[in-house]
Amino acid sequence: MGSIDSKTEEIIFRAARKVFTRKGFDGARMQEIADEAGINKALLHYYFRNKDKLFDRVFRDVVKSTLPQLIGIMNSDMPLFDKIRTFTSTYIDILSGNPEFAGFVFHELSRNPYRLLESLKESGPNLRVLENQIKEAALSGKIEYIPVTHLVVNMMSLIALPFIAQPVIMGMFSMNPEDFDAFIRERKELVPQTIIHSIIKRP
Amino acid sequence: MGSIDSKTEEIIFRAARKVFTRKGFDGARMQEIADEAGINKALLHYYFRNKDKLFDRVFRDVVKSTLPQLIGIMNSDMPLFDKIRTFTSTYIDILSGNPEFAGFVFHELSRNPYRLLESLKESGPNLRVLENQIKEAALSGKIEYIPVTHLVVNMMSLIALPFIAQPVIMGMFSMNPEDFDAFIRERKELVPQTIIHSIIKRP
DNA sequence: TGTACATTTGACCATCTGGTTAAATTATTT
DNA sequence: AAATAATTTAACCAGATGGTCAAATGTACA
Numbered sequence: 001m002g003s004i005d006s007k008t009e010e011i012i013f014r015a016a017r018k019v020f021t022r023k024g025f026d027g028a029r030m031q032e033i034a035d036e037a038g039i040n041k042a043l044l045h046y047y048f049r050n051k052d053k054l055f056d057r058v059f060r061d062v063v064k065s066t067l068p069q070l071i072g073i074m075n076s077d078m079p080l081f082d083k084i085r086t087f088t089s090t091y092i093d094i095l096s097g098n099p100e101f102a103g104f105v106f107h108e109l110s111r112n113p114y115r116l117l118e119s120l121k122e123s124g125p126n127l128r129v130l131e132n133q134i135k136e137a138a139l140s141g142k143i144e145y146i147p148v149t150h151l152v153v154n155m156m157s158l159i160a161l162p163f164i165a166q167p168v169i170m171g172m173f174s175m176n177p178e179d180f181d182a183f184i185r186e187r188k189e190l191v192p193q194t195i196i197h198s199i200i201k202r203p
Numbered sequence: 204m205g206s207i208d209s210k211t212e213e214i215i216f217r218a219a220r221k222v223f224t225r226k227g228f229d230g231a232r233m234q235e236i237a238d239e240a241g242i243n244k245a246l247l248h249y250y251f252r253n254k255d256k257l258f259d260r261v262f263r264d265v266v267k268s269t270l271p272q273l274i275g276i277m278n279s280d281m282p283l284f285d286k287i288r289t290f291t292s293t294y295i296d297i298l299s300g301n302p303e304f305a306g307f308v309f310h311e312l313s314r315n316p317y318r319l320l321e322s323l324k325e326s327g328p329n330l331r332v333l334e335n336q337i338k339e340a341a342l343s344g345k346i347e348y349i350p351v352t353h354l355v356v357n358m359m360s361l362i363a364l365p366f367i368a369q370p371v372i373m374g375m376f377s378m379n380p381e382d383f384d385a386f387i388r389e390r391k392e393l394v395p396q397t398i399i400h401s402i403i404k405r406p
Numbered sequence: 407t408g409t410a411c412a413t414t415t416g417a418c419c420a421t422c423t424g425g426t427t428a429a430a431t432t433a434t435t436t
Numbered sequence: 437a438a439a440t441a442a443t444t445t446a447a448c449c450a451g452a453t454g455g456t457c458a459a460a461t462g463t464a465c466a
């Protein structure tokens with residue numbers, strides 16, 4: 001139950017994820033998903049009752065394929081700076097492989113915030129670990145204190161926005177796709193550096 | 204030509220901007236815009252020929268009401284750190300007044316990147332000024348060198364993403380709308396601080 | 407006042423879109 | 437091989453949606 005067993009079902013699901021993440025719920029057409037999967041439109045409704053149900057499955061799948069990894073890193077007992085580096089690197093890798101994910105998730109959550117509760121709480125984020133690390137590092141004089149909220153949002157921002165703003169960035173800086181890839185690769189070094197420099201205590 | 208003269212036309216246009224920025228092109232309904240404007244649906248087509256044309260006007264209007272301000276600051280002869288502070292403050296103020304703008308622009312540009320050329324090049328961004336300031340400050344040992352691209356993207360990211368991710372942030376940190384407003388207000392101080400700390404040369 | 411012109415509306419149309427159904431095809435079981 | 441169940445399809449439907457049009461209303465002006 002809930003899982004994907006048949007071959008056809010998986011083909012359809014992959015097609016749906018592709019179309020939904022690219023075009024969003026409103027922009028996606030059931031016919032387009034059927035075409036992408038190379039099957040009849042009625043077969044969509046045979047396997048997934050309707051557009052909403054299919055979309056829900058896709059949305060959950062996207063969240064479940066990314067959030068747990070990131071939360072795992074956040075809740076680990078890694079030292080603070082390592083955590084920042086690993087989080088960045090992992091998140092950028094995920095989004096490099098699926099550049100539409102960030103825009104998709106944020107856009108759909110604005111369109112329909114109720115989904116947040118289910119999908120986020122399933123993966124249960126827990127910020128105490130990180131919060132304690134910050135407090136400890138601040139007390140011991142290693143870093144300037146910063147609220148967890150802002151630290152997490154800063155990391156999310158520096159990592160995710162470039163993917164959401166890809167066309168803007170490419171236009172603004174006259175980049176071609178290869179330039180953009182290189183730009184993102186540079187950020188795997190630059191983002192943790194930026195974050196750490198912004199909080200590290202200067203002598 | 205291109206401007207809005209009649210009273211009705213402006214009412215319709217405002218309604219369109221409201222609906223389009225909230226729901227996006229695909230999610231917006233001409234009927235909903237008509238209702239929002241309190242007029243007949245046929246009147247939409249009397250003033251603005253069709254959905255595409257109306258959307259185009261709205262999109263241009265949104266870009267034109269924000270980009271030039273920000274580009275003006277970027278191209279001014281303000282000292283680098285003041286520029287960072289002013290840019291952040293102005294951009295956050297704009298988005299506080301129109302929280303949907305960021306998500307709207309980025310989402311629609313991914314959906315239809317060709318529009319970027321027209322709308323961006325109309326406002327003609329010019330990064331030489333900022334680029335020279337960075338080089339100068341780096342040479343004089345005030346800051347660590349950073350490519351303009353990354354500096355600009357870092358600022359855009361730290362400022363814009365929180366608005367795009369509002370529901371995620373509110374959910375993740377159990378914020379209500381007032382909490383979120385306060386959080387954003389905090390960022391007017393924190394973002395320039397983050398940026399400056401990340402590049403300033405330590406002794 | 408009457409006439410030309412702009413504005414506004416209700417009714418209507420063609421097409422798109424999500425969804426259904428009954429029949430056909432294929433696989434499974436006995 | 438016959439019967440039963442699962443999978444797939446073509447054809448179809450109802451409602452939504454962008455868009456049109458002729459008539460009605462309002463406005464300016466001779």
